[in-house]
Amino acid sequence: TVRFRVDSATPFVSGPREMLVTTDPSSSDPSLTLYVVNYDELHVRMYAVSPDDWDDYMKYRRDFDEGREDELPTPPGNLVFDEMVPIDSEEDVLTETAVSLSEALDGDTGHLIVVVQPPDLPREIWEQRSQTIHTWVQVTQIGLDAIADHQQVVAWATNLADGAPLSGVRISGSQNSAAATTGADGLARMDLPGGGL
Numbered sequence: 001t002v003r004f005r006v007d008s009a010t011p012f013v014s015g016p017r018e019m020l021v022t023t024d025p026s027s028s029d030p031s032l033t034l035y036v037v038n039y040d041e042l043h044v045r046m047y048a049v050s051p052d053d054w055d056d057y058m059k060y061r062r063d064f065d066e067g068r069e070d071e072l073p074t075p076p077g078n079l080v081f082d083e084m085v086p087i088d089s090e091e092d093v094l095t096e097t098a099v100s101l102s103e104a105l106d107g108d109t110g111h112l113i114v115v116v117q118p119p120d121l122p123r124e125i126w127e128q129r130s131q132t133i134h135t136w137v138q139v140t141q142i143g144l145d146a147i148a149d150h151q152q153v154v155a156w157a158t159n160l161a162d163g164a165p166l167s168g169v170r171i172s173g174s175q176n177s178a179a180a181t182t183g184a185d186g187l188a189r190m191d192l193p194g195g196g197l
Contacts, residue, residue, distance in 0.1 A: 008038065008091065009037050009038055009092045010037075010038070011037060011038040011039050011118065012036070012037040012039075013034060013035070013036050013039060013042060013116065013118060013131070013133065014035045014036075014133070015032065015033065015034040015116060015135070016032070016135045017133075017135075018135060019057075019058075019061065020135065020137075020138060021135050021136070021137055021138070022137075022140065022160075023101070023137060023139045023140075025140070025141050025160035025161045026161055029098075029100055030100070030101045030102060030137075030139045031098035031099055031100050031101055032099045032101060032114050032116075032137055033096060033098055033099075034096075034097050034098075034099060034116060034133070035094055035095070035097075036087050036089055036095050036097055037089075037094050037095070038089075038091060038092065039089070039118060039119070040089075040119075041085060041086050041119050042084070042085050042087060042099075042116055042117065042118065042119065043083075043084055043116070043119055044081065044083060044084075044085045044114065044115070044116050045079060045081060045082045045114070046079075046081035046082075046101065046104040046112045046113070046114050047075045047076065047077030047079055047080065047112060047114075048077050048078045048080045048106065048110065048111070048112060049076060049077035049078075049111045049113055049136070050111060051111065053076045053111075054136075057075065057076055057113060057136055060073050060074075060075050060076060060113075061134075064129065064132075064134070067125065067126065067129055070125065071125065072125070072128055072129065075113040075115060075134065076113070077112075077113055080104045080112075081104040084119060085099055099114070099116070101139060105139060108139070109139050110139050111136065111138055111139070112139070113134065113137070114133075114134065114135060115132065115133070116132070116133040117132050117133075118131055141160055141161065142157055142158070142159070142160065142166060143157070143159070143160045144156070144157050144158075144169075144171075145158075150192070151191065152190065152191055152192060153173070153189070153190045153192060154188070154189050155171045155180070155182070155190070156182075156186050156187050156188075157169040157171070157182045157186045157188070164186075165182070165184070165187075166182060166186050167183055167184045167186065168182065169181065169182040169186075169188070171188045171190070172190075173190070177190075177193075178190050178191065178193070
């Protein structure tokens with residue numbers, strides 16, 4: 001006979017690893033889904049951002065991943081939420097939990113960088129990095145697809161809930177690029193300056 005001693009599971013939190021996620025457009029309370037084992041609470045920070053902050057976000061992600069500093073970098077944007085969020089879970093049970101974004105949004109839609117960490121971060125920076133979940137969360141009702149060749153970009157805006165084309169949506173590639181507005185078919189066309197991307 002062999003006896004095994006089984007202890008409580010190591011605390012664990014998992015969430016989106018993508019650079020950008022879009023919330024469920026049908027939800028009345030937009031949220032970020034996490035999976036948790038043996039944490040009663042998590043430290044959640046949310047930074048309000050706009051599409052103009054994307055380049056700064058990419059720099060933040062590079063700095064975070066390269067890990068050259070003695071402390072974790074701070075995301076761009078305005079810190080609008082910084083709280084310990086309670087987690088309702090049983091011991092040793094993998095629990096799906098939804099962290100509400102509503103309190104951090106200015107209205108029904110918007111962009112947030114969400115950073116989630118355990119309540120007690122380890123001292124070593126590499127361990128802090130491995131236990132940090134961070135992603136740009138987009139709360140929107142607009143779906144956007146784009147196709148480009150060497151002369152033109154064609155963008156198509158639709159309603160995420162039902163796929164219907166959206167008219168009157170302003171489309172631009174960056175702060176300094178040309179803009180166009182979608183027509184009744186949801187399409188907008190923009191010439192590319194200099195004949196390329």
